[in-house]
Amino acid sequence: MAKRKIFGIKNFFFSFAAVCIVIYIFQNVNGSAETMVAENGNLEDVIKAEGIIIKDEVTYNAAAGGSVTYYYEDGAKVKEGQLVADLSTDANSVKINKQVAEIQSAIDKKNNSSGNSPVLSQETFATYENEIQASILNNEFSSMYSIVGQVNGESDITAFGETYEQYNVAQLEEMKKNLTNSISTHKVRYYSGQAGIITYKTDGLEDVYKFENVLEMTPSATTEKKYTAADKSKSETVSENEAIFKIIRNFDYYITATLDNEEAKLFEENKYVKTRITSDGEQHELWGYIEKINYGSEQSVLILYFNDYFYKIYDKRYINLELITDIYEGLKIKTEALTKLNGMTGAYVKDASNIIKFFPVEIVGMDEDYAIISTGTYIGENERKIITINEKSYSTVKIFDKVILEPENVYDGQIAD
Template sequence: MSQEERKRKRKIKKRWRFFWISLIFIFLFFRSVPSLFATAFKTVLPDKYIIEDKIETEAIIIRRESLYKADGEGTIEIYVDHGDRVAVGTKVAKITLLDDTSTLKQELEEIENKIEVLTKTKLDSEGIKKDEEKLKENIGNIIGDIQTSINQNDYERAEILKDKLSMYDGKQKDIGRDDTLISQSLENLNEKRDKVKKQIISNTENYFSKESGIVSFKIDGYEEIYSISHKDDYKYSDFKEIVNNQRIVSNNDTIKTDEPVFKIIDNFQWYMIVKIENMKDISSYEEGDPILLTGEEVEGELKGYIERISDEKDKGLIVVRFNTDFHNYFDKRGLDINIIKFKYDGYRIPKKAILEKDEINGVYIKEISGIIRFRPIEILDEDDEFAYISKGDNNYNINIKGSDTPVRTVREFDEILLNTISIKEGMIIN
């Protein structure tokens, strides 16, 4: 084979090789075209979403709380569980006192001194009883004289004797009342003395509930600072940051004298004081109105009633009353909350799908026929990724700038185009 024939064959092979390579590239290109178009025309449906007009703020819970403090230092034994509801007279805890009973002995000495004083007073009152007998005799004589005066028609003398009788009768009642009070006081003091003597002997102190309610062993130190008795006095300046320094009293803990042991909380009615940074935000609210609260620390939606609105210039607070859901909040104090002013049923859509046309915000949607249409939208709220838009009226219409009549907005099953580049209204896509 000549050299020229070999060159010719090599050229033919190169051409065939180029042909096949080109064919492969063309094939791959056409395979990729549908995916390119799919990306360009990718759509999403609007996502149903509840849009809230809310005020983010803070609240402090106030309750009717009765603190029970230790009468001496010792070790505690608990008889009920945290969160239990107890009746009046329920034994909640017992403190076994340390060896030092000096406090109890001092209390016993004070009681005995009081008993001594009252006993002397009672002896004196017994002496007065002799006067009481004389009073009775005098009263009897006066009654007889009054009857005689009436029989003799001496009504003037009878009237004077009547006044004298009233005076003697008053003295008699005072003597009897004083004697009754002294006897009752002595009886109570004797009972208390017996109780203290038994405590010194047994070296224990029992604690019974004096009211019904929920028992809590979580002591946060704010029980007397944020008290229900002051709910009508709190102002914005009284709203302090809540520091989480709860102390939980447990079995066998050592308790010091005057240290809180537990508290009993009224679970029928409780309150929040809610901080308001700008009073204009709650201008639509009045005392007595219902109010809806939510938040990460709130269980679902919490409904209460505004009992008081307090303002200091442009800031203030509101006192909100509740009578439900107490079990979710009985051991909480400070909360981050949202005041829900209004709620809307709307849609959530990706922000990247939104464009502006003739100074009107909107999106492109693909109709069933494949025709691209522009739909104006009303943005109610937005975040970094999504916009929250109105559903419009019952006919999915909204009011837009420059139009005297409502126009159609996005509906639930409209396919919204995500990529708005090179898209025009009226285009037809599959």
């Protein structure tokens, strides 16, 4: 009898201990849900696009093959008329004389622009006369006819004028003088034709994306082109007609972005848009002015004007671009914290007494990971702000609340550990 009594007491204690363990485990599983702190934050509606940078740039080519010396670091600012490079060459004088003639013809064209037809200077004519005589002596009649055509104004005379259009007569005279001197010194000096940023990085697309034609760009023109990037500062020698450096006017530039037509409808001409540019692993935010939108059948081109941050992207052509269409501000919580109770969307909050309570929320904006909820309307000191749902007022989540991230494991009024 005594043994049964002892056995019964043991069973009672074992059963009691088991119940306590079960209660402890249940409370820990259901009462210690993970939380996050509600804090002020924002979310953005973003459209991603491939951007093309269109710059006001002038490329300088080598008059002949040789070795080149540069006097400025890549990305440095230069003034107009500064000596930026020397080209040492052993080229024969014929090539240099031909370029002198090209420059002289450009001078003639500028000096006689008011007349009906350009008049060649005696110096230009003498240069071509020598070339014609050399062609006849060498039986190179096709070359002779080409030169005669130039003298008659049929071909290259106009091209010369376009090539040197950016320079005034004084600058052209100085260039001609330097080239003439180079015949004896074997050195050609290069001066900046405009103020701007100097770079030795070229991509061969300088004549494809022209600054003066940017407003006419269509979706088909923004297809990414194959190109070969080169950094001429890494090489000491250059070939004839090879691009050796370029100067970019750094006051303003354009970036084009190609979007689907539905996305393009979110934007208006003559309005500003906040953008984010990714370059070399860094992000830069700046405002762009939508100067024009060119619509196509399926896609459209946004032409954005900028006048700052150019020093960050002066040597880039294609970039990743984000267009920020809207920004939502309020309290930021994870979307996994959202749940429904009595038909209302809200979140569970654990207060200072470890009591879990449900509060309705008003969602301002959200993405896959986070939601921005309204902070509510102030009603008094030490009172929770309120939101209105179906004309009824409800207290809502406030800043620094501990929001439950596993709403499926808790209930309203539960006491948590």
